[in-house]
Amino acid sequence: MSASLALDALTKTFDGADHAAVDAVSFSVAPGECLAILGPSGSGKSTVLRSIAGLDVPSSGRILVDGADVAGLAPERRGMAMVFQRPLLFPHLSVLDNVAFAATVAGQSKREARADATQFLELVQLAGFGSRPVTALSGGQEQRVALARALAARPRVLLLDEPFSALDPELRSDMHALLAAIRAQVAPTVVMVTHDRDEAAIVADRVALLKRGRLLQHDVVERLYTRPVSLDVSRLMGGRIELAGVVRDGVHESAIGRVAAPAGETWADGAGVLVVRQEAVQVAAAGASAPEGFVAVDVVVAERRARGPRAELALALTDQAADAPAGSVDGPRLTAEVPASRPLAIGERATALIPRSACTVVAG
Numbered sequence: 001m002s003a004s005l006a007l008d009a010l011t012k013t014f015d016g017a018d019h020a021a022v023d024a025v026s027f028s029v030a031p032g033e034c035l036a037i038l039g040p041s042g043s044g045k046s047t048v049l050r051s052i053a054g055l056d057v058p059s060s061g062r063i064l065v066d067g068a069d070v071a072g073l074a075p076e077r078r079g080m081a082m083v084f085q086r087p088l089l090f091p092h093l094s095v096l097d098n099v100a101f102a103a104t105v106a107g108q109s110k111r112e113a114r115a116d117a118t119q120f121l122e123l124v125q126l127a128g129f130g131s132r133p134v135t136a137l138s139g140g141q142e143q144r145v146a147l148a149r150a151l152a153a154r155p156r157v158l159l160l161d162e163p164f165s166a167l168d169p170e171l172r173s174d175m176h177a178l179l180a181a182i183r184a185q186v187a188p189t190v191v192m193v194t195h196d197r198d199e200a201a202i203v204a205d206r207v208a209l210l211k212r213g214r215l216l217q218h219d220v221v222e223r224l225y226t227r228p229v230s231l232d233v234s235r236l237m238g239g240r241i242e243l244a245g246v247v248r249d250g251v252h253e254s255a256i257g258r259v260a261a262p263a264g265e266t267w268a269d270g271a272g273v274l275v276v277r278q279e280a281v282q283v284a285a286a287g288a289s290a291p292e293g294f295v296a297v298d299v300v301v302a303e304r305r306a307r308g309p310r311a312e313l314a315l316a317l318t319d320q321a322a323d324a325p326a327g328s329v330d331g332p333r334l335t336a337e338v339p340a341s342r343p344l345a346i347g348e349r350a351t352a353l354i355p356r357s358a359c360t361v362v363a364g
């Protein structure tokens with residue numbers, strides 16, 4: 001039942017706006033794949049989704065489902081179903097009849113539609129809830145009914161617009177597991193809007209990262225974290241380490257010294273910012289030497305922030321920190337995460353070990 005989806009230079013400028021809400025966005029989603037559209041507020045995520053659904057009319061560009069342009073097709077003729085942040089259920093109908101509603105309206109007998117709906121209620125783990133009024137459901141259960149209703153339409157593409165963002169963390173995580181179970185059983189093509197990169201990392205095979213209507217990177221989640229194509233991507237994915245410098249013959253030179261490009265990476269000559277994920281940086285005792293494949297940097301702990309079971313350390317380079325009181329150094333810093341039990345106090349000297357394989361260089 002799943003289809004491929006492709007966007008070709010999709011652009012949407014709302015009447016009276018001085019810039020495009022969505023600006024020449026292109027990406028494709030394979031049948032059965034789950035793509036997360038990620039980006040800060042106002043970056044155009046919902047407009048992309050609504051355009052795919054046919055709820056917004058693009059200014060230009062094409063939307064192709066299994067290679068066929070859907071322009072001019074009404075939303076209900078596109079073979080898609082959408083789940084919104086709010087479940088939008090019919091309050092006067094039972095759970096079962098909410099799920100069976102579309103099929104009944106399309107002319108299926110009530111008995112058949114209900115039998116079918118029962119299967120989808122089982123799929124969303126609400127077997128036995130059919131006769132309840134929807135007004136008696138919790139928020140998480142309502143959203144399960146909305147999912148069952150969307151799936152009962154057997155969409156070729158399932159569109160999810162921040163469907164779990166109103167739920168508390170535990171319920172969200174249940175819904176992530178449910179979505180994975182649904183994907184394993186019926187493999188719909190899924191496009192999901194979220195502003196939460198953790199959620200994108202959990203549910204999606206690939207992520208399309210947007211900022212101000214532009215597609216910054218479309219890639220597997222891990223590469224957005226470890227191989228951002230720009231400083232914007234690094235920052236939006238929560239990257240904390242930025243070391244301005246220059247690349248000469250594939251070697252980046254900055255305040256931490258020389259770092260050669262890892263195997264398989266090509267760094268263009270010229271000015272560039274070395275970025276590396278803070279999770280990859282290890283902290284060893286002062287004076288430790290670098291194991292093979294690591295760069296060792298003498299540092300002093302400048303700040304320490306509690307992060308539950310972990311602590312985040314801001315590490316000033318010792319060269320600059322030598323004569324300055326702790327916490328007062330302006331120059332480039334490293335960030336590292338350590339278990340909260342590591343007794344690394346502000347002012348303490350240490351060695352930051354940066355794996356060369358985790359380093360990448362982007363334009364400044």
Ligand SMILES: Nc1ncnc2c1ncn2[C@@H]1O[C@H](COP(=O)(O)OP(=O)(O)OP(=O)(O)O)[C@@H](O)[C@H]1O
Nearest residue numbers: 014017021039040041042043044045046047048195
């Ligand atoms: N119907 C509309 N009329 C005019 N401008 C709109 C309309 N819908 C969205 N916009 C504008 O288009 C831009 C993108 O909005 P959109 O809702 O797609 O972003 P978003 O990334 O989904 O944001 P959020 O995460 O806050 O929902 C914003 O500047 C928004 O103000």
